[in-house]
Amino acid sequence: MLTRRQFNHHLSSALVAAAVAPRSLLAQEEPPVLCRPTLVNTERLWDTLEKLSEFGALPEGGTTRLGFSPEDLEAHHWLMEQLRAEGLDVAVDAAANLRATRAGERDDLPALWFGSHIDTVPRGGNFDGCVGSMSALEVIRTLNEKDVRTRHPLVVVIFANEEGVHYGRGLFGSRALAGLLDPGELEATDEQGVRLADWIRRYGGDPARIPEMTPPPGAIHSYLELHIEQGATLFERGLPLGIVEGIVGIERYRVILTGLANHAGTTPMEQRRDALVTASKIILAVRQIVTEEPGRQVGTVGTLSVEPGAPNVVPGRVTFPVELRDLSMEKIQLLAERIRARAAELAAEDRVGFSWEPVSSHQPALTDRRIRGHIQKAAEELRAPTLTMPSGAGHDAQSMARLCPVGMIFVPSRGGISHAPEEFTRPEEVACGCEALYRTLLRLDAIERLG
C-alpha cells in the first residue's frame, strides 16, 4: 500500500533527482496548490489511489502492473467491484476494456465517456493513468453522494494495456475500440508463449467480436480524460491545471550508417571511415535543427548501437532512431526533411554509407475547441489558473478522437518525473484535477450533442 511513509520515501527519491528542474525541489516548502476543490472528496480520492497502489506494489517502492498481467487483472476486478457498489452497470467489452454505465435522464442521448487506464510500466509509479481512473470513480461517488442525475448516460471507461509494454504496442484497448489494430496483432505471443487473444479472454473480453466493436459516428457524445502531465511544465510554473490542445504526432525514422570496421591500432586516422564519428555529427545536427525553429517540437535520438562494438575496433556500422514530435505534422515533416538532407551531407563528407527509413508515423490528435472552453470555465469556477499546452506523450484520447470530440485535463508531475517510482502529484492537485473533470462533465451534459 502506498502509505504516507512511502510517499515520504518518494519525496526523498524525488529530491535525489532534483537536478531535473531548474527550480529547485530542495526548497523546504513547496508553493501552495492554487486550487481549492469544494465538491469532490480529496481524502477519499487519495485513499482510493493508495488502495490501487497495492496491486503489483514493489517492496523497494513503485509498482509493476503491466497490461494483461495477473496484477492488472486483480486490480481490474477490484475496480469493477467499486463501480458496481456505486450502482453502475459494469461490463467488459470485446477488447477487455472495463466499461461502467450510469444511466442518464434521457437514454436516447449519446453517453459522455470519461476515464483512463490503470496499467503501469515496469517499475512505474502510482499516478500516471491511476489519477484519471480513480478520479472517474470519485466523480461517480460525488454524483451519487449529491444525488445528481445527468441528462446523458455516463460511461466510465478503463482502457486495457495503455502502456503496451506487454506485447509491445501501446493504447491497445482504445485502438481496438477505434478500429485501429494492426492485422495479426491479436495473434502476437508474449515471452511465455501466451497469445494476446488468450489474455483478452482471461479478462472476459471476446477477441472474435473486436472487429464489430467500433461505435458508429455520434454514438459517443465526447470523451474526457484527466492525466498527469508527465513533464515539468505545470510543475515549473506552479500551475494546478493544464488544458491539452492536442496530442502530438510522432514520426520515427531509422538511420543506418555504414563505414568500415577496422583495427584501431593499424588504421591511420585519415584512412578511417568511422560510423560513430558520423553518427555523433548527425546527433548534434538533430538537436540543432529541432531547436533553431521556434515552437515546442522535440527531436530525440534515444539509443544507438555500434558494430562490431569493441574498444579496439573502428566502428563499422551504427544504427539509431530519430524521433520527432509536434502538434503539426507539416512541421514534423519539414524538420525530418532538413535532418535527412543534412545527415546525408555529413555522411557523404565522411565517405560513410547512409540510409534513412521511416519506421512509424502517428498523426497528431487535436482536442475539441468547445470542450477546451468548458474545461477553462470549470477551472474558472475553481479559481484555478490554467495553461493551454500540447501533450508530448500519447494517450487513449488520441484513439478516441477518431470516434468523438475529446478533451484532456493535466495535473502537475513533480519534477516532471514519470514512469518511475518517484512519480508524484500532491493530494490537492489530484483533487483539483478531479473536480475540474467533474465540473466539465456537468457543463458538457448541458449540451445535447457535440457531434
Added chain:
Amino acid sequence: MLTRRQFNHHLSSALVAAAVAPRSLLAQEEPPVLCRPTLVNTERLWDTLEKLSEFGALPEGGTTRLGFSPEDLEAHHWLMEQLRAEGLDVAVDAAANLRATRAGERDDLPALWFGSHIDTVPRGGNFDGCVGSMSALEVIRTLNEKDVRTRHPLVVVIFANEEGVHYGRGLFGSRALAGLLDPGELEATDEQGVRLADWIRRYGGDPARIPEMTPPPGAIHSYLELHIEQGATLFERGLPLGIVEGIVGIERYRVILTGLANHAGTTPMEQRRDALVTASKIILAVRQIVTEEPGRQVGTVGTLSVEPGAPNVVPGRVTFPVELRDLSMEKIQLLAERIRARAAELAAEDRVGFSWEPVSSHQPALTDRRIRGHIQKAAEELRAPTLTMPSGAGHDAQSMARLCPVGMIFVPSRGGISHAPEEFTRPEEVACGCEALYRTLLRLDAIERLG
C-alpha cells in the same frame, strides 16, 4: 583447406571491401611484388599455410581457431610433428607455448628465438600469426636443406593464445614467459566453466611451474617476429617489407556521462540533460584533439552504450571507452589530458555528470636499433624496398622486449584488412618476409651476444 578457389573467393570479398583503400583494389592487375626470394621455397611455404588453414576452417571461408580450443590444439600437434620431422627438439613449456630447438655449433651461446602464433580471432583469416609461424618452419626447412649450421642454438616459439579472445586477455603465452600475468589470471574460467589452468594442462603445459619459467637476463640472444602489417600502409605504397620501430603503447579510459533519463515527448529541448548529445560532442573532440597534433597517434571510441536506451526516452547515461595509441607514452598522456579536460568542459556546459577512469595501460615496446639495421641489410640483399614504421597492433614481441632485444618484420595486408576472412598476403610477399627473416637470423648469428 585454403584452396586456390578459396583464395579467389577471398579476392572478391576484398573487392567488396575495396572502399577502404584510396588506391583502388578494383585495378585489374596488382603491381608486381618488389622482392625476389632466392633461398626459401615460396610454393612449399604457401602449401604449409594452406595446410594450417584446415584447422578450424569455416565452410563460408575464414577460420575460427581460438587459443585454447580443440582446433588450436590439433594444429599445435600437427606443427609439433612438422618440427620433429625436421629433427628439432620439440617441447611444450609451462604456459603451453610450443618451443622447438635446433642445436647450434656452440651450445654455450644464448639461443636466437623466432616465431609467432597460430591462434585466430572468431571468423578470422589465415595470415595474421600464421605467416610468421609457417615462415619459422620454412626457415628451419631451408637451413636443413642447405645444411646450414648456425653458431647459436635456434628456438622456434609458437606462443599460446596471442589473440586472447578466449579468456579475454591477449599475449597470454609471451606474458607468462615474461612474468607479466596478472594474479589470479590462471584461475579464470570460460563460458563452459573450464579453468585456463586446465586448458594449459591439455596442451601439456604445467601451470604450477609458470612462476619459475621466466629466463634470466642474457639467456635469450634476441627475438625476431615476422607478421602481417594488419594496416594498409605497405599495401598503399606497394612496398613488400616493413621494419617495425616499436609496438605502440595503449591506454584505455572509460567515460561515464550521467544526464537525466526522461520522457522524450514531455521533456522540452531546453530542459534536457541528454547524455548522448554530450557523448557526441566528446567523440568529435577525441578525433579533433588526436588529429590536430602531427604524428601517427590514433584515438578511437569503438563502442558506446546508452541507458535506458529506447527511441522515446532521453538518454540518461552513456558509457564509452576512449583508446589512445602511440610509440610515445608521453604523447599518449598529453593527449589523454587534453581530451579529459575538454570532455569535462563539454559535460559541465551540458549539466551532465562526467567521470573518466583509466582502464588499462600498456607501455610501448621499442625494437632494437641494431636488429632494425640487420633487417635493413637483409632487405638490401633481397633488393626489397622497406618502410620503417610503428606497429599499431599488439604482438608477442612486446612481451619478449622485457627479456631480450627484439625485431619485427612486416609484410603487406591487402586492403589493410585483418581479423577477417578477407585477410590476404600474396605468396611472393609471404616468401619475401620469410627470406628477410632467414637472412636477418643468419646476420644476427654472426653476433655472439646482443645483450
